[in-house]
Amino acid sequence: MKLNTESILLSHGSGGAESQNLIAELFYPFLESCVIGSGEDAGIAQIHSKDFAVSTDGYVISPIFFAGGDIGKLSICGSCNDVAMMGAKACYLTASFMLEEGFKINDLSRIVESFSKTLKESGAKLISADTKVLPKGALDKIFITTTAIGEFLYPHLHLSAFKIPKESAIIVSGNIGTHGAVIYSNREGINLNTTLESDCALLYPILEPLFASNLTLYALRDATRGGIASVLNEWAQASNIGITILDSSLPILPQVQGICELLGFEAYNLANEGMCVICIAKSDAQKALEILHKNGASNAAIIGYTTDRNPKRVVLETNFGAKRFLDYPSGELLPRIC
Amino acid sequence: MKLNTESILLSHGSGGAESQNLIAELFYPFLESCVIGSGEDAGIAQIHSKDFAVSTDGYVISPIFFAGGDIGKLSICGSCNDVAMMGAKACYLTASFMLEEGFKINDLSRIVESFSKTLKESGAKLISADTKVLPKGALDKIFITTTAIGEFLYPHLHLSAFKIPKESAIIVSGNIGTHGAVIYSNREGINLNTTLESDCALLYPILEPLFASNLTLYALRDATRGGIASVLNEWAQASNIGITILDSSLPILPQVQGICELLGFEAYNLANEGMCVICIAKSDAQKALEILHKNGASNAAIIGYTTDRNPKRVVLETNFGAKRFLDYPSGELLPRIC
Numbered sequence: 001m002k003l004n005t006e007s008i009l010l011s012h013g014s015g016g017a018e019s020q021n022l023i024a025e026l027f028y029p030f031l032e033s034c035v036i037g038s039g040e041d042a043g044i045a046q047i048h049s050k051d052f053a054v055s056t057d058g059y060v061i062s063p064i065f066f067a068g069g070d071i072g073k074l075s076i077c078g079s080c081n082d083v084a085m086m087g088a089k090a091c092y093l094t095a096s097f098m099l100e101e102g103f104k105i106n107d108l109s110r111i112v113e114s115f116s117k118t119l120k121e122s123g124a125k126l127i128s129a130d131t132k133v134l135p136k137g138a139l140d141k142i143f144i145t146t147t148a149i150g151e152f153l154y155p156h157l158h159l160s161a162f163k164i165p166k167e168s169a170i171i172v173s174g175n176i177g178t179h180g181a182v183i184y185s186n187r188e189g190i191n192l193n194t195t196l197e198s199d200c201a202l203l204y205p206i207l208e209p210l211f212a213s214n215l216t217l218y219a220l221r222d223a224t225r226g227g228i229a230s231v232l233n234e235w236a237q238a239s240n241i242g243i244t245i246l247d248s249s250l251p252i253l254p255q256v257q258g259i260c261e262l263l264g265f266e267a268y269n270l271a272n273e274g275m276c277v278i279c280i281a282k283s284d285a286q287k288a289l290e291i292l293h294k295n296g297a298s299n300a301a302i303i304g305y306t307t308d309r310n311p312k313r314v315v316l317e318t319n320f321g322a323k324r325f326l327d328y329p330s331g332e333l334l335p336r337i338c
Numbered sequence: 339m340k341l342n343t344e345s346i347l348l349s350h351g352s353g354g355a356e357s358q359n360l361i362a363e364l365f366y367p368f369l370e371s372c373v374i375g376s377g378e379d380a381g382i383a384q385i386h387s388k389d390f391a392v393s394t395d396g397y398v399i400s401p402i403f404f405a406g407g408d409i410g411k412l413s414i415c416g417s418c419n420d421v422a423m424m425g426a427k428a429c430y431l432t433a434s435f436m437l438e439e440g441f442k443i444n445d446l447s448r449i450v451e452s453f454s455k456t457l458k459e460s461g462a463k464l465i466s467a468d469t470k471v472l473p474k475g476a477l478d479k480i481f482i483t484t485t486a487i488g489e490f491l492y493p494h495l496h497l498s499a500f501k502i503p504k505e506s507a508i509i510v511s512g513n514i515g516t517h518g519a520v521i522y523s524n525r526e527g528i529n530l531n532t533t534l535e536s537d538c539a540l541l542y543p544i545l546e547p548l549f550a551s552n553l554t555l556y557a558l559r560d561a562t563r564g565g566i567a568s569v570l571n572e573w574a575q576a577s578n579i580g581i582t583i584l585d586s587s588l589p590i591l592p593q594v595q596g597i598c599e600l601l602g603f604e605a606y607n608l609a610n611e612g613m614c615v616i617c618i619a620k621s622d623a624q625k626a627l628e629i630l631h632k633n634g635a636s637n638a639a640i641i642g643y644t645t646d647r648n649p650k651r652v653v654l655e656t657n658f659g660a661k662r663f664l665d666y667p668s669g670e671l672l673p674r675i676c
Contacts (some may be wrong), residue, residue, distance in 0.1 A: 030454035101347065112365055
């Protein structure tokens with residue numbers, strides 16, 4: 001598949017098939033020889049023979065304030081979670097703020113306060129920051145880019161999307177699709193009259209007890225843009241395995257299910273900001289679930305298994321035994337979801 | 339000085355007095371306890387007892403293509419230069435691209451090509467990257483944020499803005515104000531009919547011979563937003579010293595001087611993207627100049643000295659012996675200069 005367009009499309013940023021294509025067709029050909037660690041949530045750097053994890057993300061969410069969070073909290077959780085997916089604890093963070101002329105000081109103040117509160121929770125230190133102000137109209141309100149640097153406190157972990165064996169179990173650490181449903185209903189002006197909040201949260205604290213256990217973890221990935229559908233497809237392709245998911249086992253809040261039915265979405269395609277997919281030895285899955293439930297991840301659930309059938313594909317099994325392929329989400333999905 | 343405004347102003351991003359004020363009055367009160375290494379170009383991180391330098395910057399320049407460079411080249415040089423100012427060589431780089439829907443694939447391709455070329459020159463590896471696409475109108479074309487991680491190959495260096503002694507010499511590594519003059523004249527539609535180009539370049543290669551020497555270097559800073567006027571004022575305040583600059587010793591290209599006279603600017607307030615200010619022991623200044631001249635910095639010049647008179651202030655001496663304070667640039671200066 002080539003980039004058969006002259007212009008950037010919204011779908012190039014969706015986290016689905018078109019995003020993969022933009023990276024593969026435009027970025028990689030130039031950058032190939034100077035890229036390391038591609039295909040994981042964070043890269044592994046090495047200085048003086050010491051490994052550490054590094055991950056960067058730009059946050060452009062709209063609206064900037066939403067139920068359960070704001071762009072400041074999101075920009076810390078997102079990058080800290082990315083290094084957590086490699087098993088690393090964020091110890092340093094950088095932040096670049098881009099502000100629109102005329103942006104309200106009060107709003108900036110709320111955002112910096114929440115950024116700071118979440119940073120303190122994470123335990124990471126802000127090591128470098130930058131602020132740019134652009135003329136009115138040159139950007140919409142505020143964008144934040146953060147880079148997290150994480151250290152490996154549990155060196156026995158060797159998490160990778162590329163070495164997942166067949167016959168391992170797939171767990172999600174919480175309800176799926178909540179962040180996406182909150183942002184979408186907010187933008188569509190749907191008044192939910194509920195207490196539904198984005199799941200935006202730091203994942204390291206709920207995962208650390210798993211890292212400290214002697215369970216056999218294969219891979220972790222936070223299911224942001226493109227939802228769990230993207231994560232599962234990436235894993236199936238990277239490790240050349242099949243993945244079978246049981247539809248009835250997916251934990252979805254009733255309000256989220258309602259929004260999905262109203263708007264014609266599937267929760268497995270929607271973004272999450274405080275939920276990850278965990279691949280673990282089948283024999284350790286039940287124990288992992290207990291640890292997760294005990295440590296704040298009360299909705300964690302086993303949702304499926306890896307197999308040697310249908311390599312590189314994800315299969316969704318319904319209650320009635322029907323099966324269909326669960327593909328990468330494609331199309332525009334939801335711009336500015338994170 | 340408090341933030342006596344309800345909204346963000348362009349001057350908050352100028353790199354001058356108002357930028358300092360925004361940081362001090364809004365960001366620091368929230369972040370104080372979780373910030374390290376403030377006041378330098380890069381922070382010093384430590385993992386497993388090993389130090390490394392980290393610096394982040396957002397690049398929002400307009401126009402995105404200019405004589406001597408583009409936003410891709412700039413985004414590598416800028417962050418690599420920031421860690422070079424601590425004496426560190428960039429070994430890893432992260433990049434976050436924000437793209438406007440409808441941005442031309444050809445333009446993106448030119449930018450990624452130049453980004454990649456400069457990255458290869460730097461010797462750093464891209465360890466993490468992110469691409470976001472926003473709906474048309476949500477940002478102007480393309481913004482790039484990079485974070486450079488640098489290693490200290492010359493551990494005898496202890497560069498800091500806070501420990502500059504009196505009676506040291508101030509050197510600039512090249513002509514001043516060139517980048518700012520190119521961008522400004524481009525935006526004003528001034529056709530220069532000259533070959534004037536931005537100085538946008540990697541600084542580590544011209545500085546490494548100084549690092550490898552046994553000369554006594556005190557501080558380095560690249561003179562981006564706010565020009566050398568900002569750097570000198572930051573140093574004077576951070577180290578509680580006076581700085582005297584000889585107007586006639588400032589290396590300025592005649593075309594840049596012409597643009598300054600036409601537009602009413604001073605070259606010492608204009609941004610540079612491949613030039614730094616060096617503070618060095620007086621007795622080593624001449625030797626340093628020879629090393630710089632031999633290694634590609636042919637316009638490097640000694641421009642002044644630190645003193646114990648007028649602590650925290652910078653004094654500009656003209657040819658005729660007149661003296662005046664050279665203050666932080668203030669006001670709007672030039673938005674989107676880098």
